Amino acid sequence: MKGLESMSDTTTPDIIYTKVDEAPQLASASLLPIIRKFAAAAGVSVGVKDISLAGRILAAFPAHLSADQRQSDDLAELGQLVKTPGANVIKLPNVSASVPQLVAAVEELQSQGYPVPDYPENPQTDAEKEARARYDTIKGSAVNPVLREGNSDRRAAVAVKNYAQSNPHSMGDWSKDSKTRVSTMSANDFRSNETSVTLSAAQAGPAKIELIGADGSVTVLKDGIDFPAGTVVDATFMSAKALSAFLEAQIEATKAEGTLFSIHLKATMMKVSDPIIFGHAVKAYLKPIFAEYGDAFAAAGINANSGMGEVLDRIKDLPQGAEILSKVEALMQQQPPMYMVNSDKGITNLHVPSDVIIDASMPALIRAGGKGWGPDGAEADANCVIPDSSYAAVYEEAVNFCKTNGAINPATVGTVQNVGLMAQKAEEYGSHPTTFEIPHDGSVRMSAANGDVLHEHAVEAGDIWRSASTRKAPIEDWVQLAIDRQKAEGCQAIFWLDEDRAHDAELIAYVKPLLAAAGATDKFQILTPRDATRLSFETIAKGENSIAVTGNVLRDYLTDLFPILELGTSAKMLSIVKLMQGGGLFETGAGGSAPKHVQQLVEENHLRWDSLGEFCALGESLKFLADVKGNEKARVLGKAVDVATQGILDHNKSPGRRVGQPDNRDSHFYFALYWAQALATQSDDAELAASFAPIAAALAENEAAIVADFAQAQGAPADIGGYYHTDDTKTAAVMQPSPVLNKIIA
Numbered sequence: 001m002k003g004l005e006s007m008s009d010t011t012t013p014d015i016i017y018t019k020v021d022e023a024p025q026l027a028s029a030s031l032l033p034i035i036r037k038f039a040a041a042a043g044v045s046v047g048v049k050d051i052s053l054a055g056r057i058l059a060a061f062p063a064h065l066s067a068d069q070r071q072s073d074d075l076a077e078l079g080q081l082v083k084t085p086g087a088n089v090i091k092l093p094n095v096s097a098s099v100p101q102l103v104a105a106v107e108e109l110q111s112q113g114y115p116v117p118d119y120p121e122n123p124q125t126d127a128e129k130e131a132r133a134r135y136d137t138i139k140g141s142a143v144n145p146v147l148r149e150g151n152s153d154r155r156a157a158v159a160v161k162n163y164a165q166s167n168p169h170s171m172g173d174w175s176k177d178s179k180t181r182v183s184t185m186s187a188n189d190f191r192s193n194e195t196s197v198t199l200s201a202a203q204a205g206p207a208k209i210e211l212i213g214a215d216g217s218v219t220v221l222k223d224g225i226d227f228p229a230g231t232v233v234d235a236t237f238m239s240a241k242a243l244s245a246f247l248e249a250q251i252e253a254t255k256a257e258g259t260l261f262s263i264h265l266k267a268t269m270m271k272v273s274d275p276i277i278f279g280h281a282v283k284a285y286l287k288p289i290f291a292e293y294g295d296a297f298a299a300a301g302i303n304a305n306s307g308m309g310e311v312l313d314r315i316k317d318l319p320q321g322a323e324i325l326s327k328v329e330a331l332m333q334q335q336p337p338m339y340m341v342n343s344d345k346g347i348t349n350l351h352v353p354s355d356v357i358i359d360a361s362m363p364a365l366i367r368a369g370g371k372g373w374g375p376d377g378a379e380a381d382a383n384c385v386i387p388d389s390s391y392a393a394v395y396e397e398a399v400n401f402c403k404t405n406g407a408i409n410p411a412t413v414g415t416v417q418n419v420g421l422m423a424q425k426a427e428e429y430g431s432h433p434t435t436f437e438i439p440h441d442g443s444v445r446m447s448a449a450n451g452d453v454l455h456e457h458a459v460e461a462g463d464i465w466r467s468a469s470t471r472k473a474p475i476e477d478w479v480q481l482a483i484d485r486q487k488a489e490g491c492q493a494i495f496w497l498d499e500d501r502a503h504d505a506e507l508i509a510y511v512k513p514l515l516a517a518a519g520a521t522d523k524f525q526i527l528t529p530r531d532a533t534r535l536s537f538e539t540i541a542k543g544e545n546s547i548a549v550t551g552n553v554l555r556d557y558l559t560d561l562f563p564i565l566e567l568g569t570s571a572k573m574l575s576i577v578k579l580m581q582g583g584g585l586f587e588t589g590a591g592g593s594a595p596k597h598v599q600q601l602v603e604e605n606h607l608r609w610d611s612l613g614e615f616c617a618l619g620e621s622l623k624f625l626a627d628v629k630g631n632e633k634a635r636v637l638g639k640a641v642d643v644a645t646q647g648i649l650d651h652n653k654s655p656g657r658r659v660g661q662p663d664n665r666d667s668h669f670y671f672a673l674y675w676a677q678a679l680a681t682q683s684d685d686a687e688l689a690a691s692f693a694p695i696a697a698a699l700a701e702n703e704a705a706i707v708a709d710f711a712q713a714q715g716a717p718a719d720i721g722g723y724y725h726t727d728d729t730k731t732a733a734v735m736q737p738s739p740v741l742n743k744i745i746a
């Protein structure tokens with residue numbers, strides 16, 4: 001039973017499951033055959049669309065591939081599907097590739113005989129420029145923004161929250177005199193330079209962004225950005241000089257404070273701006289080296305934005321390589337120690353831009369009592385550098401709350417749910433096509449279709465200028481979702497908006513009348529992110545609940561921060577995206593694809609990935625299918641999924657972290673067992689009960705044998721035939737090691 005081949009039929013299946021990367025993809029090799037078998041009994045078809053990094057690369061270069069190597073552009077198809085009422089998509093987390101990851105995936109495909117072009121770091125010929133343009137569409141967060149045609153509702157299911165309270169995870173201790181702190185810029189960053197305007201009907205239509213040089217030269221940076229009336233259009237820039245000065249000062253301050261230097265960015269999602277900021281950090285940390293050899297690096301095409309790992313690797317090939325590397329080594333002794341990704345392997349925070357991703361990294365540090373790992377492999381306090389000040393206050397307040405009150409107690413803490421403005425590439429997370437590293441001094445002018453100047457900023461070479469936009473329909477949908485969710489929960493609800501920030505002030509101008517019209521004004525508060533953080537922590541510390549109604553970035557940050565503190569992981573979150581055209585997108589958890597888990601599987605055949613997010617999404621997807629298509633059998637299946645999920649929690653059948661403990665495969669077996677038992681014993685559909693009775697019996701009878709097969713499989717290295725482009729047959733063999741179970745599921 002392979003189960004992961006893409007669909008070949010032309011009709012759209014009832015549910016689309018996504019083929020992704022890393023740990024969730026490994027998990028799918030075990031779980032999806034079970035889902036397909038059970039769904040088929042209710043006449044529900046489950047198709048697969050490939051949105052993996054490797055799949056997207058193959059789909060981008062048909063001309064380079066033979067007919068049997070070519071792959072359809074499944075992401076483009078899904079992008080169309082989510083704009084239709086029939087969409088029902090279960091979306092697993094996928095890699096948002098940094099340049100080093102993209103290069104590694106390309107090399108792997110080439111080594112497997114797929115002649116896709118090299119990633120051109122510095123494209124010269126037309127062919128290289130074309131390849132680069134195609135790779136640029138694959139880089140970074142290239143999937144989620146395409147599929148998220150709706151706003152986001154993320155929360156812990158009641159059963160999951162109850163389980164976390166009765167089985168509290170470990171938390172690090174917070175000391176009042178912890179030296180851990182958050183540092184951020186106080187001027188000349190994205191927050192301070194932001195201007196924002198809501199377009200009138202006369203200003204709607206194609207807008208234009210130009211760079212006007214000191215000599216009067218005009219360069220069109222972008223033309224024809226089509227905005228409907230009512231769109232909130234922001235523009236801002238981060239000064240490169242101010243950023244460098246800030247980073248250098250923080251490196252000095254870290255040294256003086258005796259803490260670890262760390263920088264927390266979102267180089268994956270913010271794929272244009274944040275790798276540049278990351279590159280500035282690499283250059284600031286290695287300042288004397290770049291001062292001396294910067295020209296040689298530039299000539300050799302060595303780019304700090306790809307990280308110190310790449311820089312050090314490429315220096316080796318320079319004629320004066322050995323000399324430079326010994327100077328780097330000496331300099332590292334002078335600089336403050338760095339927060340490490342892997343101290344055993346010497347991988348620092350600055351090695352790869354996608355290793356430390358703020359939404360996961362800051363909560364992990366806060367959960368650990370404000371500690372990070374130093375180069376010596378010991379825990380230490382850290383200076384958490386978050387250059388832009390737009391959202392840094394959230395982490396600063398979280399850190400301050402823990403310093404003052406100690407770590408939060410998962411056994412008693414309430415919950416913070418999130419309603420996030422996300423649809424149609426809202427806010428900063430949609431700003432990549434309109435983000436520019438400014439080539440020369442001048443001013444950037446953004447003009448509306450009618451010629452009105454919307455924004456104008458004086459800029460210097462190297463500054464990062466960007467425009468973000470948020471459309472009216474998504475804003476209205478988001479406010480309505482907040483009203484609905486608050487009504488359903490009846491708890492505190494806060495719009496995390498700062499009237500002193502340009503963009504937020506425009507949003508508040510939408511929010512207040514919408515709340516008033518719905519008679520819901522008194523149900524909501526509007527607070528700055530700093531004040532909202534403090535109040536939310538105070539609220540949950542009392543065991544009460546709060547709904548955070550936020551923009552897109554805070555949607556992302558908070559749906560890792562609070563779950564990691566409350567539940568120990570964001571993987572167990574329910575993540576529903578009610579698509580604006582009527583369909584449903586069910587994301588599995590709020591976390592990513594857990595690269596460390598793959599390493600563990602390959603080394604010792606243990607997969608600690610928890611599929612609770614997949615279980616939650618599956619239940620919602622089936623119930624949604626029942627609502628939309630009137631398929632009552634799907635409802636029965638969906639309700640039984642909820643029972644099975646509860647069973648996994650009640651019987652502690654989630655994967656253990658260490659080899660020898662039950663893992664992801666065991667949890668899927670128990671999920672199948674509880675699902676089948678729930679179906680066999682329900683009384684809503686006798687036919688389904690009859691068809692699942694023998695399956696439930698067979699699974700129960702063979703429990704010991706199946707679990708023994710799983711235990712037997714663990715311990716030795718596992719061969720999955722690749723990393724980004726794994727071999728389906730080998731992966732299936734690794735992930736389906738029980739012949740008895742395979743026979744029942746076949």
Ligand SMILES: NC(=O)C1=CN([C@@H]2O[C@H](COP(=O)(O)OP(=O)(O)OC[C@H]3O[C@@H](n4cnc5c(N)ncnc54)[C@H](OP(=O)(O)O)[C@@H]3O)[C@@H](O)[C@H]2O)C=CC1
Nearest residue numbers: 093094095096268357360571591592593594596608609610
């Ligand atoms: N929705 C999406 O498509 C998203 C994709 N990503 C992508 O995922 C990749 C990794 O991102 P990163 O920031 O490291 O975040 P991850 O959430 O993947 O990893 C952080 C840690 O969270 C824990 N974790 C996450 N999910 C699970 C799970 N299901 N079961 C058990 N533990 C889990 C693991 O902790 P431990 O090691 O302690 O077990 C893991 O190491 C990147 O390529 C990123 O772009 C990131 C976020 C969302």
Ligand SMILES: O=C(O)CCC(=O)C(=O)O
Nearest residue numbers: 096141144268269556590
């Ligand atoms: O698309 C991505 O890169 C990450 C998305 C993410 O972190 C989230 O939505 O929580």
Ligand SMILES: [Mg+2]
Nearest residue numbers: 359556560590
């Ligand atoms: Mg996230």
